[in-house]
Each structure stands twice: as C-alpha cells, then as structure tokens.
Amino acid sequence: MVFQGDVSMKTWIKTLGIVVIIVIVLGAGYFVLRDRHSVAAPGTTTTAAYLTSQAAQGTFNGQVSAIGSVAPNALAVVQSPSSDTISTLSVKLNQTVAAGATLATLSNGQTLTSPITGTVISLPVAAGSYVTAGETLATVADTSTLFANVEVPEQFVREVADGQTVTLTLPALVGQTFSGTVTEVGEQGTANSSGVVEYPATIKISSPSHILVGMSITADINTGTVNNAVYVPTSALVTLNGKFYVLEPGPGLTKRLAGSPARFGGNGFSGVGTGAAGSAHTGGLFGRLFGGSGTAKFGTSLASTIPVEVPVKTGLMNLSATQITSGISAGQTVLIPNPSATTTPTAGHFGGGFGGGFGGGQ
Incomplete structure (x- = not known):
C-alpha cells in the first residue's frame, strides 16, 4: 500500500x-x-599594474643629459653691401684666412674682407655670380676652440653649474667620446616645440679632433658625487603640485612583503603567482574567483594594492636614478607604475582584475 x-x-x-x-x-x-x-x-591579457624596486644606498653620481650642436669660438657672416657682380673671388672653401684678408671684389671695385681670423666654412658664390644687397658671400669661423651649445630642461637646470665636467658623444662620430667643461649656464629659458622650457648651457670641448661646426652633440653633465646616498629609480618618482612623492604598498602588503613565505600572487592581476620568497603560491579564494593566472618575481612586479604616497626630498639625479635626501630609507620597497600594464574586462565577471593579491595557501 x-x-x-x-x-x-x-x-x-x-x-x-x-x-x-x-x-x-x-x-x-x-x-x-x-x-x-x-x-x-x-585578446585577453593581464599585466602587472606596478613594478617594484627597493631604495638602494651607496655612492651616487649625479648626471644631467642635454642635446645641442657644435659652435665655433667666433663666427663671421660676410654679406654683399650692394647688388652687383663678383669680379674676383680670392678664397676657397676650407681655406684659413687672417683678419682683414680679402675674400671677394665686386665689379664696382668694392672689396670684401674677413673680420676675423678663421676658416672659410661656407662659400655659396663664385666669380662672375650676381649677388643682391645683403646676400651672404662667405662664412668664416674661428675653430681654434669649439663649444657645445646645449639646452637643459628646466627641472634639471639648477643642478648644472660652471666648471662641471662633461662627457660628449656625437652621432657623426660613432664609438668616440670627448670631454668638456661647462663654461656658462643661461638664466633665460625658452619653451621648445613640445612646450618644455629649456635653458642654454655652453660647454668647452677639449681636443675636438674631427668635430665640425654644426654637428649634433649629446652632453652628459656630471653634477656631483655623494657617498652613502639613498636613491631610487627616477621612474618611481611622482610629481604633484611641484612636490616629489614615491609610491609604497599599503601597510598590509608591506608586512606581507617582508614575510616568508609570501601569500600574494606576484603579478597583481593573477590568481596564481610567485611570492616574495620566490616560491609559487595560489592566490586563494578571491584569487580564484576574480583573477586569471600568471607568475612574476618579487622585485619585478607586485600584487595589486592601493599605493600610499610618501613625500620625499630629492638631491642629485642621473639618467636612471634619483637621490633621496629625506622621506624614505635604504631597503624600503617602492612601486613603479607599469606603462605596459593592461587588464581586459570580461562581461559577466571580473576576469583578471583582482587576483593574486590576498590570502591563499602555499
């Protein structure tokens, strides 16, 4: 039933x-x-939002890089005083002339002379040519001393001073380096085509063999040396309202960074990653729910976090690093915004956005 x-x-x-x-x-x-x-x-990729580095300590060499061109000790441009025909041309290109030497004679009997001792570096006319008033007949340069006239970006100009030594390179003379000394730093800046204000600086070139007037030149100006200095990659600096900051991981992650083993996925957008101790870890429940997968090493990338801005004061700079005079100590971890960071959102879930950062077992 x-x-x-x-x-x-x-x-x-x-x-x-x-x-x-x-x-x-x-x-x-x-x-x-x-x-x-x-x-x-x-088309779905995830890359770390921040790279990491540690503040280093040691001997720091400051250096400012600037570009410009080669200029002579003196330059004279000789122009025709009237419209006429050149009856006689008395010099050749690259000829050395003394001050007062005859360069050309016009058909009306006027004689044109060089105002300085130097080398004829430009001669765009020939005997029999008709020239107009104000037209250039010759250019004479005193090349006994050559200078590099360079433009220093405004954020570095206060570090450059007379007497500093300089290393010079030229695209036209590959593999060769030259030395020089800063002789003058201008105090009137001019905005370039990109809107960056630059200040002129003059550098006397030592032994300028094979260097010609007008050549492009790069100057690496040695701005000083500090022993036992604390410094970070320049890319770790953030400028806000004229003040400098570095970014550090939030307090929770800072503690985990120092611990061993680490329990965060290394690449900041992953459910699986490599922790600070260099061993692999799984990103935990939240990593599995909201992350993708990937690996990274401490010192290369970091789990996602809300950065903490730390105000710092800077000293010398060079091509890759900046001295920190106050604000952080040697060994502290700093975050570097990753210019290649990418996250591709996926409809229906947070795919790849928040993994690896929190929790997880070994």
Whole structure:
C-alpha cells in the first residue's frame, strides 16, 4: 500500500537532487569557462599594474643629459653691401684666412674682407655670380676652440653649474667620446616645440679632433658625487603640485612583503603567482574567483594594492636614478607604475582584475 505522503516525499527528494546536480554542473562550468576565457581567450591579457624596486644606498653620481650642436669660438657672416657682380673671388672653401684678408671684389671695385681670423666654412658664390644687397658671400669661423651649445630642461637646470665636467658623444662620430667643461649656464629659458622650457648651457670641448661646426652633440653633465646616498629609480618618482612623492604598498602588503613565505600572487592581476620568497603560491579564494593566472618575481612586479604616497626630498639625479635626501630609507620597497600594464574586462565577471593579491595557501 502506497501513501500519497510517501509519493510527495520521494518526488521532493528527487527534485532537490536534480537541482543540486544542476547547480554543481553550472558552477563547475562557470569556473572552467572563466579560467579558459581569462587565460587563453584571444585578446585577453593581464599585466602587472606596478613594478617594484627597493631604495638602494651607496655612492651616487649625479648626471644631467642635454642635446645641442657644435659652435665655433667666433663666427663671421660676410654679406654683399650692394647688388652687383663678383669680379674676383680670392678664397676657397676650407681655406684659413687672417683678419682683414680679402675674400671677394665686386665689379664696382668694392672689396670684401674677413673680420676675423678663421676658416672659410661656407662659400655659396663664385666669380662672375650676381649677388643682391645683403646676400651672404662667405662664412668664416674661428675653430681654434669649439663649444657645445646645449639646452637643459628646466627641472634639471639648477643642478648644472660652471666648471662641471662633461662627457660628449656625437652621432657623426660613432664609438668616440670627448670631454668638456661647462663654461656658462643661461638664466633665460625658452619653451621648445613640445612646450618644455629649456635653458642654454655652453660647454668647452677639449681636443675636438674631427668635430665640425654644426654637428649634433649629446652632453652628459656630471653634477656631483655623494657617498652613502639613498636613491631610487627616477621612474618611481611622482610629481604633484611641484612636490616629489614615491609610491609604497599599503601597510598590509608591506608586512606581507617582508614575510616568508609570501601569500600574494606576484603579478597583481593573477590568481596564481610567485611570492616574495620566490616560491609559487595560489592566490586563494578571491584569487580564484576574480583573477586569471600568471607568475612574476618579487622585485619585478607586485600584487595589486592601493599605493600610499610618501613625500620625499630629492638631491642629485642621473639618467636612471634619483637621490633621496629625506622621506624614505635604504631597503624600503617602492612601486613603479607599469606603462605596459593592461587588464581586459570580461562581461559577466571580473576576469583578471583582482587576483593574486590576498590570502591563499602555499
């Protein structure tokens, strides 16, 4: 004998079992599709938001780089005083002339002379040529001493001073380096085509063999040396309202950075990563739910975090690093915004956005 209550109970249990199975299947499918999409789907990539570095300590050499061109000790441009024909041309290109030497004679009898002793570096006319008033006949340069006239960006100009030594390179003389000394730093800046204000500086070139007037030149100006200095990569500096800051991980992550083993995924957007101790860890529940997968090493990239701005004072700079005179100490971790950081959002979930950063076991 079958009671109606027994039938209803069996039907309810059977329905509940089917529902549970459907939920399990859908849940498993979601994680499979999510992982497959976050990791392997074309066009879906995740890259660290921040790289990391540590403040170093040691001997720091300051250096400012500037570009410009080679100029002579003196330059004279000789122009025709009137419109006439050149009856006689008395010099040749690259000829050395003394001050007062005749360069050319016009058909009206006027004689044109060189105002300085130097080399004829430009001679755009010939005997018999007709020239107009004000037209250039010759250019004479005193090349006994050559200078590099360079432009120093405004953020570095206060570091440059007379007497500083300089290393010079020229695209036209590959593999060769020259030395020089700063002789003058201008106090009137001019905005370049990009809007950056630059200040002129003059550098006397020592032994300028094979260097010609007008050549492009790069100057690496040695601005000083500090022993036992604390310094960071210049890319770690952030400027806000004229003040300098560095970015540090939030307090929670700072503690984990120092611990061993680490429990955060290394690349900041991953559910799986490499921790500070160099061993692999899984990003934990939140890493699995909201992250993709990937690996990174401490010192190369960092788990996602809200950066903390730390005000600092700077000293000397060079091509890659900046001295920190106050604000942080040697060994502290700083964050460097990663210019190649990418996250591709995926409809229906946070794919690749927040993984690796928190929790997780070894």
